Amino acid sequence: MANKIYRNSTELMTLGGVPIYMGEMADACLMGRLNLFLQGDTGTGKTQLARDAMNYFGDKSMFILGRNDMDTRELFQQINLEKLRTGSSSSEIRELTDKVNYNLIVVDELPNCASAVRAQLFNLFDGFIELNGKAYPIGKGYSAGIATGNIGQKFTESSNELGRALKDRMHVIIDADYFFPQPRDTLEMLAESTNPRVEFGKDGEDGSQGIIGKYNDLVKKDIPFEKLIIANYLLHGLDYCSKGSKRQMKDAWPNNLESHEQGSDIGLVLPVSPRASKSIIRLSQALDSIAAEKGAKNLDYLDSMMQAYKFVSAYSGVLNEAAVAANYDGSRYKAMDSIITTTKKQFDDKRNSMAAGLEMVKSGKTDKKVLDLFDERWGFMKDILVHLSNQNQKQKGE
Numbered sequence: 001m002a003n004k005i006y007r008n009s010t011e012l013m014t015l016g017g018v019p020i021y022m023g024e025m026a027d028a029c030l031m032g033r034l035n036l037f038l039q040g041d042t043g044t045g046k047t048q049l050a051r052d053a054m055n056y057f058g059d060k061s062m063f064i065l066g067r068n069d070m071d072t073r074e075l076f077q078q079i080n081l082e083k084l085r086t087g088s089s090s091s092e093i094r095e096l097t098d099k100v101n102y103n104l105i106v107v108d109e110l111p112n113c114a115s116a117v118r119a120q121l122f123n124l125f126d127g128f129i130e131l132n133g134k135a136y137p138i139g140k141g142y143s144a145g146i147a148t149g150n151i152g153q154k155f156t157e158s159s160n161e162l163g164r165a166l167k168d169r170m171h172v173i174i175d176a177d178y179f180f181p182q183p184r185d186t187l188e189m190l191a192e193s194t195n196p197r198v199e200f201g202k203d204g205e206d207g208s209q210g211i212i213g214k215y216n217d218l219v220k221k222d223i224p225f226e227k228l229i230i231a232n233y234l235l236h237g238l239d240y241c242s243k244g245s246k247r248q249m250k251d252a253w254p255n256n257l258e259s260h261e262q263g264s265d266i267g268l269v270l271p272v273s274p275r276a277s278k279s280i281i282r283l284s285q286a287l288d289s290i291a292a293e294k295g296a297k298n299l300d301y302l303d304s305m306m307q308a309y310k311f312v313s314a315y316s317g318v319l320n321e322a323a324v325a326a327n328y329d330g331s332r333y334k335a336m337d338s339i340i341t342t343t344k345k346q347f348d349d350k351r352n353s354m355a356a357g358l359e360m361v362k363s364g365k366t367d368k369k370v371l372d373l374f375d376e377r378w379g380f381m382k383d384i385l386v387h388l389s390n391q392n393q394k395q396k397g398e
Helices: 022-031 046-054 072-078 090-098 115-126 161-169 183-192 208-220 225-235 246-252 274-293 301-313 321-327 332-349 351-363 380-397
Strands: 011-015 018-021 036-039 061-065 104-108 128-131 134-137 144-149 172-175
Touching: 011 274, 011 301, 018 022, 018 274, 022 046, 022 144, 022 172, 022 208, 022 274, 036 046, 046 061, 046 104, 046 144, 104 115, 115 128, 115 144, 115 161, 172 301, 208 274, 225 274, 225 301, 225 332, 225 380, 274 301, 301 332, 321 332, 332 351, 351 380
Parallel strands: 036 144, 036 172, 061 104, 104 144
Antiparallel strands: 011 018, 128 134
16 A cells, blocks of 8 residues: 555465455455445554555545544545535536546544534445435446444444445454454554654645555456355345345344254355455455466465455354353354355365266256255255256357
């Protein structure tokens, strides 16, 4: 990260034999145009990491400090939109919105923002401004958001609809307390400066095109078929239970599960949402790119997908909180690691069946014996294989 002040050599993961650190995870979010929420206790470096990210974008980034007394008007004034509300003509409004060219929005201490301001942030995190019922995009095709907040404020635990909606816009949520800087990092930081305030990096050239260029390259890359299958497992395989569907059980999950399911991943985690599955794939693609730039060899798509799943889902609300508290010392990351271990075993056990399924697809014909290899949590593969076989058959007919 350019002009980096934040230091942290604690490993978040290893991909292809190379470590990935917190700063690189922030880079991956920017590369994938994924909103990032950094939560943790005071002094973990959340704000400094967000400030460092702003250095990529120069004056095309905006910093908002959340406060209890902040109101919607102040937000509009800060992003210079008061004139938009009184624009006398559509051409004047268009001229003004063209000047709203922020690529990165940083909101420090997000839970402190009043609810009305959080509602306005919905649109900013989604990359547009709504004015008189019409949406105006910001960032000219690229915009991302980073927000911070303390664990004690329970932002991610919010039970109100507004809190859940805003959390849904944070594609990646990281608890910085679990990845605190190493002693060697703090030694260097303290030796360089004893200024307790968050520091801005030195003004430099606008480097936004570097990040935006990587984003454009990333979205043009084909998504490996294996990643699509993994995402479908997280969407459909993890929905399976003896009652049929966890989604359809609603609040009866996990209490009404069979006793043998209570202690397994069936009773520990819900399936991801379609929105989350897209974030997982996008983050996995970005992490693979960063690892490859660092010299990673023989990248395993399952590894990067599982790590992306971990950081997209740990604080998304899919975990059984009672089981996390009872069996994993309250650590969502430990719970996610357990689910990942089970998932990897599932894919390893199904390796031969998957190979048989792909051979069936190539033939363009369906084979009941092959389809019967996929049941219970793997039942979703039947629909996928039949669909692909039919497509292949049509192509051969043409």
